[in-house]
Amino acid sequence: MMDRSNFVLCGLGGQGILFMTKVLSETALNKGYNVMCAETHGMAQRGGSVVSHLRLGDVKGSLVKNGSAHFLLSLDEVEGYRNLPFLSKGARMYINADPAKGLRVEVTGYLEKKEILYRSVQASAIAREAGAPMATNLALLGYFAAFGNGPLSQEDLRNTTERISPDRFKENNLRIFDAGFERGLEGKER
Amino acid sequence: MTRQEIFLGNGAVALGLVESGCQVVTSYPGTPSSEILPEVIRLVKTEDLDTYVEWSTNEKVALDNAFAAAIAGKRAACCMKQVGLNVAADSLMSAAYQGTVGGLVIISCDDPGPHSSQTEQDTRLMARLAKVPVFDPSHPQEAREMVGTAMAVSEEFRVPVILRPAIRVCHARQNIAFESIEKNENKASFKKDPQRWAATPRFRLVLHGELNKKLTGIAKKFEGLSQYNFHNLEPDKTYPLGIIAGGVPYAVIHDILAEEGREDVPVLKIGTPFPFPEGLSDEFMSACEKVLVIEETDTLIEYLLGERDKVLGRRSGHVPSEGELVPQVIHRFLNQVLRELNLAGLNADPDEEAGDIVNNLQLPVRKPTLCAGCPHRAAFFAIRKTRPKAIFTSDIGCYTLGINLGAVDTCLDMGAAITMASGFYHAYDQDGAAQPVVATIGDSTFFHSGTAGLLNAVYNGARFILVILDNLTTAMTGMQPTPALGIRADGSEGKAVPLERAVAGCGVDFIEIVDPYNLKHMTSTLKKAAEYIREPEGGIAVIISRHPCLIAYKEEAGPRKKFTITEDCTECNFCLDRFECPALYHDEELGHTNIDASLCSGCGVCVEVCPKGAIVEVEGE
Numbered sequence: 001m002m003d004r005s006n007f008v009l010c011g012l013g014g015q016g017i018l019f020m021t022k023v024l025s026e027t028a029l030n031k032g033y034n035v036m037c038a039e040t041h042g043m044a045q046r047g048g049s050v051v052s053h054l055r056l057g058d059v060k061g062s063l064v065k066n067g068s069a070h071f072l073l074s075l076d077e078v079e080g081y082r083n084l085p086f087l088s089k090g091a092r093m094y095i096n097a098d099p100a101k102g103l104r105v106e107v108t109g110y111l112e113k114k115e116i117l118y119r120s121v122q123a124s125a126i127a128r129e130a131g132a133p134m135a136t137n138l139a140l141l142g143y144f145a146a147f148g149n150g151p152l153s154q155e156d157l158r159n160t161t162e163r164i165s166p167d168r169f170k171e172n173n174l175r176i177f178d179a180g181f182e183r184g185l186e187g188k189e190r
Numbered sequence: 191m192t193r194q195e196i197f198l199g200n201g202a203v204a205l206g207l208v209e210s211g212c213q214v215v216t217s218y219p220g221t222p223s224s225e226i227l228p229e230v231i232r233l234v235k236t237e238d239l240d241t242y243v244e245w246s247t248n249e250k251v252a253l254d255n256a257f258a259a260a261i262a263g264k265r266a267a268c269c270m271k272q273v274g275l276n277v278a279a280d281s282l283m284s285a286a287y288q289g290t291v292g293g294l295v296i297i298s299c300d301d302p303g304p305h306s307s308q309t310e311q312d313t314r315l316m317a318r319l320a321k322v323p324v325f326d327p328s329h330p331q332e333a334r335e336m337v338g339t340a341m342a343v344s345e346e347f348r349v350p351v352i353l354r355p356a357i358r359v360c361h362a363r364q365n366i367a368f369e370s371i372e373k374n375e376n377k378a379s380f381k382k383d384p385q386r387w388a389a390t391p392r393f394r395l396v397l398h399g400e401l402n403k404k405l406t407g408i409a410k411k412f413e414g415l416s417q418y419n420f421h422n423l424e425p426d427k428t429y430p431l432g433i434i435a436g437g438v439p440y441a442v443i444h445d446i447l448a449e450e451g452r453e454d455v456p457v458l459k460i461g462t463p464f465p466f467p468e469g470l471s472d473e474f475m476s477a478c479e480k481v482l483v484i485e486e487t488d489t490l491i492e493y494l495l496g497e498r499d500k501v502l503g504r505r506s507g508h509v510p511s512e513g514e515l516v517p518q519v520i521h522r523f524l525n526q527v528l529r530e531l532n533l534a535g536l537n538a539d540p541d542e543e544a545g546d547i548v549n550n551l552q553l554p555v556r557k558p559t560l561c562a563g564c565p566h567r568a569a570f571f572a573i574r575k576t577r578p579k580a581i582f583t584s585d586i587g588c589y590t591l592g593i594n595l596g597a598v599d600t601c602l603d604m605g606a607a608i609t610m611a612s613g614f615y616h617a618y619d620q621d622g623a624a625q626p627v628v629a630t631i632g633d634s635t636f637f638h639s640g641t642a643g644l645l646n647a648v649y650n651g652a653r654f655i656l657v658i659l660d661n662l663t664t665a666m667t668g669m670q671p672t673p674a675l676g677i678r679a680d681g682s683e684g685k686a687v688p689l690e691r692a693v694a695g696c697g698v699d700f701i702e703i704v705d706p707y708n709l710k711h712m713t714s715t716l717k718k719a720a721e722y723i724r725e726p727e728g729g730i731a732v733i734i735s736r737h738p739c740l741i742a743y744k745e746e747a748g749p750r751k752k753f754t755i756t757e758d759c760t761e762c763n764f765c766l767d768r769f770e771c772p773a774l775y776h777d778e779e780l781g782h783t784n785i786d787a788s789l790c791s792g793c794g795v796c797v798e799v800c801p802k803g804a805i806v807e808v809e810g811e
Contacts, residue, residue, distance in 0.1 A: 004449075012556065021363075025196055029365050035196060036329070037363035041221055041306070041668075048558040060329050060441035062362035065517035066540035078553050085518075085544040110547050133788050 004057035006064040008086045011075030011096075013050050016137035020073065021052040023141060024152065027160040028056045031151045038062035049079055073144055075123065075136055081107055090115045094144050096123040096136060099187075119143070119187050126179050132172045139180035146184025154181055194367045197229075199359040202330035202366055203269075203297060204229035206337025207241075210293070211374030212267050214242045214259040216252035217679075218638065219667035220271030221306035222360035223299035227269060228668075231680050237371045245670050245679045248604070248638040249274035253281040253296065257350070260294035261387060262378040265341055269297040272313050277604065277639070279316070282350070286320045287397040288386055289348040289404075292376070293341035296322075300356040302438075302487040302514040308586070308603065310512060312488035313354040314463050321401055323408050324352040324464050325418070328441040330364040336418065336461065343411065347404045356486055358438045358514075409465035418461025421474050429456055431531055432478030433524075434471065434491060436460040439484040442517050446524065450536050460485075466494045475500060482508065482527050486515050502527055560591045562773040563791025565737030566659050568706035570597035571769055571799060573628050573657060576716040580626040580655075583610040587632040588666045589659050594770050598630070605639025607631040612643070612652035619653075626720070627654035633689055634664035634672045641696055648697040648730055653723040655716065656732045660689055661739035669742040693732050700731040707737055709798040740791055750792035751807055758804035759783050769799045 007024060011017050018039060025035045038053040053064045066085045070092070074080030077097040084107065087093060093111065097103060097120040103111075111118050123139035130139075138161065145154040158177055165173040197205060203226050207215060217227040227243060234241045242259075246252035249270040256268040270278065275298040282296065298316070301307040317324035325340050327333035333355045344351040385393045412419060423429075433455060435443050440459050447455060458474040460467065463485075475481055475497050483492040483503035489511075492503040503509050508523050518540045525536045560567045570592040573582070584590060584598040585607035592598040600610055611629035618625035631640055636658050644656070664670040671677040676686030693701055700722045706712045712735065719731035740747065759782040765774050766783065774796065777784035785805075797805045 013558070022196075025363060029194070029196055035363065035365050037196075038358060039198075039361045039363065041224075041361050049556045059445050061438070061445045061517065062329070062358050062364075063442070063517050065446070065521060065538075066544075067518075067538065068540070078556075081548060081551055082553055084548050085540070087544070104551065106547050106551060110544060128788075 004055065004059060005071070006069045006088075007054040007071045007073065008064055008069045008083055009052040009054065009073045010079040010083045011050055011137075012079065013048055015050070015075045016134065017050045017052050017075065020137040020141055021054055022164060023157060023160045025054055026164060027152050027156045030156065030160070034058055036060075036062050049082060051083060071144075071149065073140055075140060077103070084110065087111075087114065087116055092116065092147070092149065093118040094140060094147075095120050096140055098122055119147075121180070121183055121187060123180060126183060127176050130172070130176050130179055132176055135169075135173055135176040138173050138177045139183075142177035142180025143184035143187065145177075146181050146188055192367050192369055194365055196363050197330055197334075197366045198225055199330040199333060199355060199362045199364070200225035201229040202334040202364065203337055203353070203355060203360075204233055205366065205368060206334040207267050207295070208233045208237065208239055208371050209334075209368070210338040210341040211265050211372070211376070212241060212293075212295070212341065213264045213374050213376065214256055214266040215269065216244050216246045216255045216266075217269040218246050218249045218252050218274055219664055219670045220274050221667060222301055222357040223269050223271045223274070223297065224667040224670070225360070226297060227679060233371070234680070239371065239373055243679045247673060249278040250281050253278040253285070256294060257281065257285050257290070259378070260290040260292045260350075261288070262380040263292045264376060264378055265293040265345070265374060267295045267297060270299070271307065272298050272300045272311055273307055273309060273603070274298070275313060275316050279320075282316070282320045282322070285350050286322045287394060287401055288389065289397070289400070290344060290350060291348065291381075293344035294350040295337060295340045295344060295353055296350055297353045297355070299360050300354055300487055302356055305357055310487045312486070312490065313352060314490045315488055317352045317354070318464050318490065321405060322350050322352055323405075323412070323462065324354055326354050326437040326461055326463055327359050328437055328444075328459075328461070330359060330362050331366055332418070332461070333359050334366060339415070339418070343408065347408055349401065349404050349408070354437070356438045405465050409467070412462040412465060413467045413469045415462060415467075419459065419467045419470055421456055421458040421470070423456050423474065423477050427477065429454070429478045430480065430533060431527065432456045432458065432474060432481045433484060434458045434460060434474065434481050434495070435484040436463055436491060437486055439486055439515050439520060442515065442520050443484055443524070446517065446521060446536070449538065454533075460491055463490050463494075466491070468494075471495060480531060482524070484509060484515065484520060557594070558591055559594055559770060559772050560588060561740060561791070562771050562789045563740045563793040564588070565661055565706050565735065565739070566592060567595065567769065567771060568709060568737075568793070568795045569657060569659055569712065569735040570595040570630070571795070572706065572709055572712040572716060573597050573630070574768070576713050577626055577628050577655070577720065580628040581614050583607045583614065583627060583629045585631040585635045587635050589630055589632055592630060595768065603639075604635055605631070605643050607635075608640055608643035608647060608656060611654040611656065612647035612650065615652040615654050616650070624724075629654055629656045630659055631656070632665075633658060633660040633662065633674060634670070636689065637673050637692070641692060644693070644696040644698065644730070651729070653729060655719045655723060656730060658689060658693070658732065658734045660734050660736040661742070662736070663739045663742040665739045665742060669739070689734055693734070698730055698732050700729070701734065702732075703734045703736055705737050706735045707793055707795055709795060750790075751794055752787070752792060753785055753790065753794060753797065753805055754808050755783055755785060756804050756806055758802050760802055760804075762801065764801055765796055765799050765805075769796060771796060
């Protein structure tokens, strides 16, 4: 990872974007990075589109500029498309969508042109099958962790998840993180 | 001992408050300011402090309370969103003249966008109007430091001081290191001075003169406040273009220039836009042939500059006059200015192609909706059904989303559901027309600004139905308690003020309390209320629609009932169009409407809504 990294995390209100952002930012802080995030609160949280920005390194602004995100993690297919303009050339995109159906061709054409690595994973299904549909965010995070994205390793992200999850969700969260990670290892092979 | 934590911007403000020895913090919640007080409370607990905190009933009440503490010699603060400062404006204008004894910092959070507000108004202009100094932080860490400076300036010059963090400061998160915090042992001691604290107009003139003198002194101080107001000019060098920026746009422009390696474009950062550090800006401008001014949300710095022919900004049409100045917007107009001046353009290009692709995808607009199982939805459905021809005045809160059910026609400001209902009633009544009006207002909004309007409506003989949507919390802003609950900001016990007693105290004779989940009872009560307002001795009918917010009280909610849709569903779409519950959707495979079990709260209100009786409870689950 370079000295500055920009993440965009998106989805719908109630999907746990803020928690996912927290796991990433706390992990980065432990690794000695300065962190800066921007969150969505208020009216937009009532089932509307939600976006979090996370910037690592020495920056003053909390917002990621269009064309400068290194990573896009989307808990919803449509919201992933909506935030496409944030992606930089050579970025990586992980999206909660059905890999069998594939992303829309207009989008994949653009991603390929921009040399963006993209992976779809049924994060909701992973979470649902593990009995905790509310933990889709952790399934996607575990999946992301499998790709070895710089200093935010699977181990670090998992440790943070364990540390900051409320006790009653801890076991579930870790199980689903692990399930996402396993799926990610398979996805990496492709 | 030094600790490091990732603070929410509002948490950084709270940290600044407790570090500065602030002894009293009052607030009324409103995005993006709502988390400041809870963060103060968290720090009071972890650092073992004794700061007095309260959720006040509105922003004016909050400011008056903090002001009294400050003139008793304590350090005090009050926190609100920018439109809340309108409510507190009466207090602010007068407090500026009277001055303070202890420090008084008013934190008013702006919302460029707007993301969650009625207007994009700029608190800095309110500060200029009130003639009080204002600090404009660029990021959480700076907001934390500025609180301390603002408190000290307030105490030194005996004047209230405003801190204006914008939403990208309030809802940013940043790692901040901090030390342990000492208690401020200062005791209250109010010294009587009626010519100041109860000044009549003759003395107000004197106080105005004093305030002007204070501002001159503060302006001088701000010139030397080099941690917040600074530039990076090299001596004896001139530049074709310089940038003057404050607040969040400074953070953005700083990052863009750093990433682009543009040392040829100097920046003047303004952290205290009023009183304006003129000397510093004159120095900067004399070294630049042109200056581009970037500020949010409205225009202040641009108007305060000399040498107008050098200035580019909103007046020259380069900077948009509405909307948030997000990085790509600033990037675009900066690039345009650079090109117009025949200077090298920016390297990075946030290309438009992705934006065009997204537009062509015609993605569904995800408008906010009331939650599945929200009791307000049931109330709105009943209102729309029983009073279809009414004008529906409403108010500020989650329930503004009743617009999706066709049961909200107006939303002006806090409390206007009631005042506009009486306004509509009299406007039609004057013509001899009987136009039904149904007003909806939330419980917290009613306590904030409802009572004065209701009392007025009763007194002046208006007739309408007022439905108070009582979900036993302030839901939109994050579940703060209301006075009816008897729970105070820090969780301690307070004296509960029941809503119905407040309503009765306003002179209302018709008060019914209904659980809106019982649609039959809700509709029959609405009909009874409609009859009452037509009776010769009738007046305003108040229905308190009471059911706990599902999010605030999810722990207390019992086991969920399960529902299904039978083959009796004829796809009439009545439930989708008129009830718009997010758990109901058109199922392509099934060929009719279905229930999304992961979203359904099990409230069962839709059973009554379906005209075909096709929604039934699943027994034995």
